[in-house]
Amino acid sequence: MNKAEQTEIKVEQEAGVSPEQDQGAVPMIEIKGLSKSFGSFHALKSLDLTIARGKVFGFVGPNGAGKSTTMSILATLLSPSSGYAKVDGFDVTKHPAEVRKRIGYMPDFFGVYDQFKAVEYLHFYGASYGIPKKEREELIPQLLELVNLSDKRDAYVDTLSRGMKQRLCLARCLVHDPDLLILDEPASGLDPRARIEMREILLELKAMGKTIIISSHILPELAEMVDEIGVIEHGQMIAQGNVSEIQNRLRVKRILYIRLLERLEEAEQFLQEQPHVTRLMRDERGIHVHFSGQDLEQAELISELIAAGYRIISFSEGQTNLEDVFLEITRGGDGFE
Numbered sequence: 325m326n327k328a329e330q331t332e333i334k335v336e337q338e339a340g341v342s343p344e345q346d347q348g349a350v351p352m353i354e355i356k357g358l359s360k361s362f363g364s365f366h367a368l369k370s371l372d373l374t375i376a377r378g379k380v381f382g383f384v385g386p387n388g389a390g391k392s393t394t395m396s397i398l399a400t401l402l403s404p405s406s407g408y409a410k411v412d413g414f415d416v417t418k419h420p421a422e423v424r425k426r427i428g429y430m431p432d433f434f435g436v437y438d439q440f441k442a443v444e445y446l447h448f449y450g451a452s453y454g455i456p457k458k459e460r461e462e463l464i465p466q467l468l469e470l471v472n473l474s475d476k477r478d479a480y481v482d483t484l485s486r487g488m489k490q491r492l493c494l495a496r497c498l499v500h501d502p503d504l505l506i507l508d509e510p511a512s513g514l515d516p517r518a519r520i521e522m523r524e525i526l527l528e529l530k531a532m533g534k535t536i537i538i539s540s541h542i543l544p545e546l547a548e549m550v551d552e553i554g555v556i557e558h559g560q561m562i563a564q565g566n567v568s569e570i571q572n573r574l575r576v577k578r579i580l581y582i583r584l585l586e587r588l589e590e591a592e593q594f595l596q597e598q599p600h601v602t603r604l605m606r607d608e609r610g611i612h613v614h615f616s617g618q619d620l621e622q623a624e625l626i627s628e629l630i631a632a633g634y635r636i637i638s639f640s641e642g643q644t645n646l647e648d649v650f651l652e653i654t655r656g657g658d659g660f661e
């Protein structure tokens with residue numbers, strides 16, 4: 325590093341302002357051409373990702389896709405092989421201290437200090453961030469309240485359930501009031517009720533204006549709380565956008581359910597030959613139709629059925645959920661343009 329660069333970093337660090345912050349709104353996360361190799365294995369391959377301030381971003385992908393690697397780089401725990409990652413305008417490699425001030429990181433595997441009581445655990449972390457005792461005494465009850473653990477204040481950490489430990493860990497990430505939360509699979513291993521509790525807390529954090537990046541395999545859970553999703557596979561982003569944008573880019577747009585009074589088997593044959601029908605599944609009461617047409621084509625399909633003498637009891641249109649989208653995208657690209 326030359327002298328001019330050293331001076332620039334020193335000035336930024338003293339001011340706590342990144343060069344781009346001066347020039348208006350900087351994205352909370354900016355990743356460009358990010359690559360990471362472990363020996364000859366390329367875990368990340370020129371990944372690009374931008375997340376605006378105040379957004380909740382769902383990071384989804386199959387096992388080993390590179391989610392944790394990306395998050396560890398953002399958390400300054402791993403260094404990139406090439407490319408860059410910036411948090412609030414600060415490069416994670418050049419200004420790790422500035423980045424750490426701004427982030428709360430919850431890894432997928434975390435250690436909790438079992439010999440502590442919940443309240444002591446948070447004091448320990450608060451103190452390690454240099455928060456004075458008086459402030460901590462005010463802050464910690466608020467954090468316990470936020471994560472619904474006020475009644476477990478004096479419980480030993482090892483007596484808490486997995487869901488409670490996850491929430492305590494989340495409270496720990498919040499002690500220094502970070503702008504960005506990096507949460508690696510916060511709902512993993514939780515039962516449905518505990519996942520709902522976690523989701524409600526995240527919605528509260530979103531309302532407080534935090535930017536959140538959250539990875540998960542539990543896609544329908546994510547859909548309800550994220551503004552945007554990014555799908556990663558083999559170290560590359562294969563789709564990014566809001567949930568409905570991603571759905572719009574897929575061929576399977578609608579799943580129709582048609583109930584008929586009779587001639588179900590015959591109707592299945594008939595539907596198979598209609599335009600825009602991509603897949604059919606019959607149950608004892610009706611037929612599920614994967615349909616790639618728009619409203620006009622859908623109206624035509626109904627007319628055709630009626631004209632052919634089929635007596636329709638009901639015709640309904642379901643939304644494809646995030647799970648369908650994910651399966652479609654990661655099936656090998658044939659459902660995704």
Ligand SMILES: Nc1ncnc2c1ncn2[C@@H]1O[C@H](COP(=O)(O)OP(=O)(O)OP(=O)(O)O)[C@@H](O)[C@H]1O
Pocket residue numbers: 362365367385386387388389390391392393394432
């Ligand atoms: N320290 C390491 N040394 C070697 N390979 C690694 C290391 N860390 C990660 N990898 C490999 O990099 C790839 C990406 O791993 P990563 O943990 O980022 O995936 P992930 O998307 O978070 O998966 P999961 O959902 O299973 O947690 C995997 O193939 C993994 O085995």
